Amino acid sequence: MKHTIAVIVENKSGVLTRIAGLFSRRSFNIDSLSVGATDNPDYSRMTITVQGDKDVLEQVIKQLSKLINVIRVSELAPAESVERELAVIKVSADRESRSEIMQIVNIFRAKIIDVSAKSMIIEATGDEEKIDAIIQLLRQFGIKELARTGKVAMVRGPRVVKA
Amino acid sequence: MSKTKMTGAQAVLESLKREGVDVVFGLPGGVLLPLYDAIYQSDLRHILVRHEQGAAHMADGYARATGKVGVCLATSGPGATNLVTGIANAYMDSVPMVAITGQVNTWLIGKDAFQEADITGITLPITKHNYLLRSAREISRVFREAFYIAHSGRPGPVLIDLPRDVTVEEVEFTWPEVNLPGYHPSFKVHEMQIKKAAKLLMDAERPVIYVGGGVKYADAHRELFDLATKINAPVTTTLMGVGCFPEDHPLSLGMLGMHGTKYANYSIQESDLILAVGARFDDRVTGKIASFAPRAKIVHIDVDPAEIGKNVRVDIPVVGDARNALAALAKEVVPKPRSAWNEKIEAWKKDHPLRYIPDINIIKPQFVIEKLCELAPDAIITTEVGQNQMWAAQFFVHKDPRKFISSGGLGTMGYGFPAAIGAKMGCPECEVIDIAGDGSFLMNSQELATAVVNDIPVKVAILNNGCLGMVRQWQELFFEKRYSATILGRTSPDFVKLAEAYGAVGLRATRPSEVEPVIRAALAADRPTIMDFIINPAEKVSPMVPAGATLSEILDLEWCDEANTSHLEKIYSDARKEILGSEGYI
Numbered sequence: 041m042k043h044t045i046a047v048i049v050e051n052k053s054g055v056l057t058r059i060a061g062l063f064s065r066r067s068f069n070i071d072s073l074s075v076g077a078t079d080n081p082d083y084s085r086m087t088i089t090v091q092g093d094k095d096v097l098e099q100v101i102k103q104l105s106k107l108i109n110v111i112r113v114s115e116l117a118p119a120e121s122v123e124r125e126l127a128v129i130k131v132s133a134d135r136e137s138r139s140e141i142m143q144i145v146n147i148f149r150a151k152i153i154d155v156s157a158k159s160m161i162i163e164a165t166g167d168e169e170k171i172d173a174i175i176q177l178l179r180q181f182g183i184k185e186l187a188r189t190g191k192v193a194m195v196r197g198p199r200v201v202k203a
Numbered sequence: 204m205s206k207t208k209m210t211g212a213q214a215v216l217e218s219l220k221r222e223g224v225d226v227v228f229g230l231p232g233g234v235l236l237p238l239y240d241a242i243y244q245s246d247l248r249h250i251l252v253r254h255e256q257g258a259a260h261m262a263d264g265y266a267r268a269t270g271k272v273g274v275c276l277a278t279s280g281p282g283a284t285n286l287v288t289g290i291a292n293a294y295m296d297s298v299p300m301v302a303i304t305g306q307v308n309t310w311l312i313g314k315d316a317f318q319e320a321d322i323t324g325i326t327l328p329i330t331k332h333n334y335l336l337r338s339a340r341e342i343s344r345v346f347r348e349a350f351y352i353a354h355s356g357r358p359g360p361v362l363i364d365l366p367r368d369v370t371v372e373e374v375e376f377t378w379p380e381v382n383l384p385g386y387h388p389s390f391k392v393h394e395m396q397i398k399k400a401a402k403l404l405m406d407a408e409r410p411v412i413y414v415g416g417g418v419k420y421a422d423a424h425r426e427l428f429d430l431a432t433k434i435n436a437p438v439t440t441t442l443m444g445v446g447c448f449p450e451d452h453p454l455s456l457g458m459l460g461m462h463g464t465k466y467a468n469y470s471i472q473e474s475d476l477i478l479a480v481g482a483r484f485d486d487r488v489t490g491k492i493a494s495f496a497p498r499a500k501i502v503h504i505d506v507d508p509a510e511i512g513k514n515v516r517v518d519i520p521v522v523g524d525a526r527n528a529l530a531a532l533a534k535e536v537v538p539k540p541r542s543a544w545n546e547k548i549e550a551w552k553k554d555h556p557l558r559y560i561p562d563i564n565i566i567k568p569q570f571v572i573e574k575l576c577e578l579a580p581d582a583i584i585t586t587e588v589g590q591n592q593m594w595a596a597q598f599f600v601h602k603d604p605r606k607f608i609s610s611g612g613l614g615t616m617g618y619g620f621p622a623a624i625g626a627k628m629g630c631p632e633c634e635v636i637d638i639a640g641d642g643s644f645l646m647n648s649q650e651l652a653t654a655v656v657n658d659i660p661v662k663v664a665i666l667n668n669g670c671l672g673m674v675r676q677w678q679e680l681f682f683e684k685r686y687s688a689t690i691l692g693r694t695s696p697d698f699v700k701l702a703e704a705y706g707a708v709g710l711r712a713t714r715p716s717e718v719e720p721v722i723r724a725a726l727a728a729d730r731p732t733i734m735d736f737i738i739n740p741a742e743k744v745s746p747m748v749p750a751g752a753t754l755s756e757i758l759d760l761e762w763c764d765e766a767n768t769s770h771l772e773k774i775y776s777d778a779r780k781e782i783l784g785s786e787g788y789i
């Protein structure tokens with residue numbers, strides 16, 4: 041099973057290494073990890089997706105909480121949170137395929153951010169399934185390059201995960 | 204407070220002073236020259252070791268004996284990496300320690316400079332936390348945090364990497380309060396959980412209290428005693444918990460697990476309630492985990508929430524300080540009389556005591572331990588690793604939580620001797636005895652120089668069986684006596700001469716009648732002393748739960764036949780002849 045957790049960490053050098061090291065040492069499986077600034081320059085926020093049953097999730101949360109630089113760890117239950125991921129996809133595109141690709145882009149409310157004679161770059165945001173789906177559909181044209189951010193997520197409603 | 208200007212090195216010493224550090228164990232090197240120069244001009248006691256691993260184990264032994272944070276110091280590169288085993292050892296056994304390492308100048312970091320090692324990277328998984336300093340302004344804050352982290356909550360080692368230029372930089376000394384937004388060790392216990400735990404204890408018919416090192420670190424042995432005696436609950440300890448409950452008390456079950464007592468293991472397997480305190484259900488303790496205590500509910504008290512539910516399912520988790528929790532529990536329960544359960548355990552104790560077969564011709568290691576216990580009952584005992592360690596745990600009657608010091612989690616050969624030196628530094632009025640194997644002792648025997656030069660009169664009792672005994676025991680039992688790389692023969696150095704070469708006292712006993720006089724002479728000596736006991740090589744640690752078996756499948760191994768003894772002696776003398784071309788001294 042997949043679980044998404046939000047981790048607020050001190051914005052200090054080496055913190056990412058500590059977290060990555062913890063996952064490898066304890067044999068936890070990371071599916072995706074994204075890091076970025078928060079509203080407070082002292083803290084960063086990580087969104088981590090891990091594989092495992094309930095016991096593994098509990099250990100992941102407890103072990104992360106033990107790190108001195110980790111301020112807060114919170115599970116984001118899928119039913120109660122919104123999740124987004126961004127992908128940029130470079131596909132082969134010539135005069136013939138271009139309009140068909142644009143149709144797909146429209147259906148997914150994605151964007152074209154670069155065009156050349158032989159290729160296009162598409163920017164798509166959405167949850168993991170949506171990104172998987174658009175990639176699947178674009179595959180027929182030839183995906184030349186793909187970059188995904190990994191997931192970011194937030195609890196719906198007034199509850200907040202903050203330092 | 205008026206601010207004073209000083210160098211980074213002086214700020215380090217000022218910080219150590221404010222943390223109440225009275226001794227550090229270390230060895231200098233290029234990048235530490237400014238710090239050692241400041242030490243030279245200060246009144247800090249510095250013990251010069253002969254190998255940095257020794258420094259780490261000394262700091263560890265000092266910490267375990269005193270409860271204070273132990274401090275070790277090593278130069279960059281090889282000095283720092285030599286500390287690694289000692290840091291890992293302290294981490295596995297939750298020992299409060301601050302390790303200070305020198306580092307190359309900040310502008311050289313990452314350039315593969317001479318004697319550069321990424322010691323914060325290397326020690327990431329074996330420290331509670333670590334720091335690489337970038338400026339002298341960070342020194343006082345980081346040292347204060349490091350000591351706080353090392354001794355609070357679940358204790359552990361913290362490493363501070365100190366680049367050379369940081370130690371010469373000028374700085375105004377301040378002493379800021381600790382402010383760690385991500386670190387909140389649990390101390391208080393949840394009242395509701397205590398109530399629930401107390402109810403289970405009252406309802407249980409066959410309770411067992413299972414105690415680990417956490418009780419020692421929380422200084423909770425008195426509270427443990429009050430609780431156990433109030434409800435007549437038997438108490439078993441892990442290797443780390445040895446001494447937390449007096450072993451001469453009728454409720455004591457001694458140690459449990461692989462080489463625990465039969466009655467402790469039977470009690471656990473038959474219990475209907477286990478109260479685990481500051482213990483972590485290690486595989487050496489639980490045996491086959493799926494069949495561990497099949498009928499028992501489990502209450503688990505631990506200061507580290509991550510330990511609860513890690514290895515076994517727990518019915519009532521209690522997060523917090525063991526002392527608070529046990530005191531609260533002792534208050535909550537009402538006295539319980541002795542029960543059929545106590546009688547049953549009494550019968551097991553009678554039927555299956557720890558035992559060995561005495562011999563009048565050849566020294567039995569268990570006999571040596573019994574004699575040590577008889578002649579130095581209040582000594583601090585440290586151990587090496589292997590059979591010596593298990594015999595020391597089994598046959599010495601331990602009564603004080605801080606007087607049994609042994610490498611549990613990592614099982615580090617070479618730990619006991621430097622740990623003894625550290626313990627003696629912390630408790631100079633105590634007799635300190637390292638119970639050793641001939642294999643382990645050689646792993647840090649160079650510290651004899653440290654003990655002699657600094658006049659630290661520790662005693663070492665080598666149970667000399669001419670082999671890497673514990674491994675040999677497994678080969679005898681599970682590898683059809685193919686003694687691959689475990690026979691040292693009687694070819695180790697002559698330990699008496701070795702002691703004398705260092706200026707220590709060397710004594711030897713080759714027959715049982717010599718054991719007591721040798722121990723008496725060692726205890727009377729006011730210098731570091733080695734006792735070399737030539738013991739039966741075929742002796743095995745008994746009883747034993749084979750790896751992967753259930754605790755109740757515990758075997759008696761104490762019977763070792765004469766043929767086996769002489770067979771081993773023959774192998775030894777052959778090995779000795781091959782190496783030395785002569786007869787051994789036995």
Ligand SMILES: Cc1ncc(C[n+]2csc(CCOP(=O)(O)OP(=O)(O)O)c2C)c(N)n1
Pocket residue numbers: 587588589590591592614615616617639640641642643644666668670671672673674
């Ligand atoms: C540093 C280290 N290396 C290897 C081992 C594996 N090991 C465990 S017990 C043991 C034998 C120890 O021999 P000795 O010190 O003579 O003690 P004995 O078992 O004979 O009492 C060995 C090699 C270890 N625990 N530590």
